[in-house]
Amino acid sequence: MKDFRDKVAAITGAGSGMGRCLAIQLAQAGCHVALSDCNDVGLVQTLSDVQRAAPGVRSTAAHVDVSDRAAVHAWADAVARDHHRVNLIFNNAGVALSSTVDGMSYDDLEWIIGINFWGVVHGTKAFLPHLKASGEGHVVNTSSVFGLFAQPGMGAYNASKYAVRGFTEALRQELDLMDCGVSATTVHPGGIKTNIARASRVSPSVNGLLVRDAQQGREEFEKFFITSADKAARVILDGVRANKRRVLVGPDAVAADAMARLLPAAYQSLVVREARRKRKQLVTDTATAPARGGERA
Ligand SMILES: NC(=O)c1ccc[n+]([C@@H]2O[C@H](COP(=O)([O-])OP(=O)(O)OC[C@H]3O[C@@H](n4cnc5c(N)ncnc54)[C@H](O)[C@@H]3O)[C@@H](O)[C@H]2O)c1
Numbered sequence: 001m002k003d004f005r006d007k008v009a010a011i012t013g014a015g016s017g018m019g020r021c022l023a024i025q026l027a028q029a030g031c032h033v034a035l036s037d038c039n040d041v042g043l044v045q046t047l048s049d050v051q052r053a054a055p056g057v058r059s060t061a062a063h064v065d066v067s068d069r070a071a072v073h074a075w076a077d078a079v080a081r082d083h084h085r086v087n088l089i090f091n092n093a094g095v096a097l098s099s100t101v102d103g104m105s106y107d108d109l110e111w112i113i114g115i116n117f118w119g120v121v122h123g124t125k126a127f128l129p130h131l132k133a134s135g136e137g138h139v140v141n142t143s144s145v146f147g148l149f150a151q152p153g154m155g156a157y158n159a160s161k162y163a164v165r166g167f168t169e170a171l172r173q174e175l176d177l178m179d180c181g182v183s184a185t186t187v188h189p190g191g192i193k194t195n196i197a198r199a200s201r202v203s204p205s206v207n208g209l210l211v212r213d214a215q216q217g218r219e220e221f222e223k224f225f226i227t228s229a230d231k232a233a234r235v236i237l238d239g240v241r242a243n244k245r246r247v248l249v250g251p252d253a254v255a256a257d258a259m260a261r262l263l264p265a266a267y268q269s270l271v272v273r274e275a276r277r278k279r280k281q282l283v284t285d286t287a288t289a290p291a292r293g294g295e296r297a
Pocket of ligand 1: 012013014015016017018019036037038039042064065066067092093094095096115142143144145146188189190191192193194195196197199225
């Protein structure tokens with residue numbers, strides 16, 4: 001889709017981060033937007049940002065939990081009715097979980113798969129008939145750099161994002177074969193400056209193995225956030241305009257992709273070596289922290 005002017009885009013997880021920036025930039029490009037999120041405060045903020053940035057476009061907002069199949073299908077039908085068509089669905093809503101596989105509760109596992117994978121499935125299946133009916137459509141599904149390589153403590157997140165990648169790559173090929181005017185792109189962001197770490201769940205199982213505690217784990221996670229959400233949205237929209245199959249967002253995503261291609265299995269030992277080095281550093285820091293505190297006092 002070369003031009004977003006006068007198209008209609010639906011965006012999940014539009015109340016924060018990349019979803020909010022996608023909404024604003026699409027609206028500035030003349031695209032009407034249907035926003036959804038389960039966080040009403042963030043959603044209202046995005047709606048007002050969109051209306052301020054692009055008063056001429058039609059914008060609507062709905063409270064939708066993407067893990068709720070019936071709610072997503074009802075929202076898709078409402079968007080098609082209210083906006084008279086839908087051209088794009090950005091299945092962007094997502095959450096993060098740090099936990100070892102061993103220490104992972106089934107509750108946490110079902111929570112993250114329900115949002116990150118089933119949310120994408122619901123959004124794709126609910127909107128596809130409307131995209132086809134529009135004659136020119138695009139499905140944009142957000143995976144992650146963790147859909148390209150795996151890391152200890154990210155098993156559930158990895159599983160959800162690898163699943164999004166497999167699902168969307170198969171979908172793209174089917175749509176190509178169907179010649180139906182609809183295409184699909186998988187998005188793999190690297191570390192992007194958003195609220196995802198602050199909203200994440202951290203299981204105690206990673207304490208002492210990968211991080212000191214939940215707070216230090218979130219801070220460590222955020223150190224890898226090197227690209228702004230605004231820049232990420234620009235890269236994603238350029239990728240959709242170019243009808244790319246895969247969009248890598250940020251230099252870290254490009255590096256991770258190269259690593260996974262060059263060392264498809266061996267990269268794991270490099271990751272483990274780095275995790276061991278960090279753990280050693282953590283033990284040293286923890287052992288010296290009281291002494292440093294004493295000096296200050
Ligand atoms: N920030 C990163 O470094 C990064 C890296 C790779 C991939 N991603 C992915 O990018 C996407 C966007 O995340 P972000 O970084 O902008 O984070 P964010 O936390 O700023 O935004 C995510 C949004 O999703 C919403 N959401 C969460 N659960 C939901 C649910 N059940 N139903 C509806 N909405 C829900 C949140 O309320 C929030 O507004 C996610 O899929 C995330 O996994 C992020």
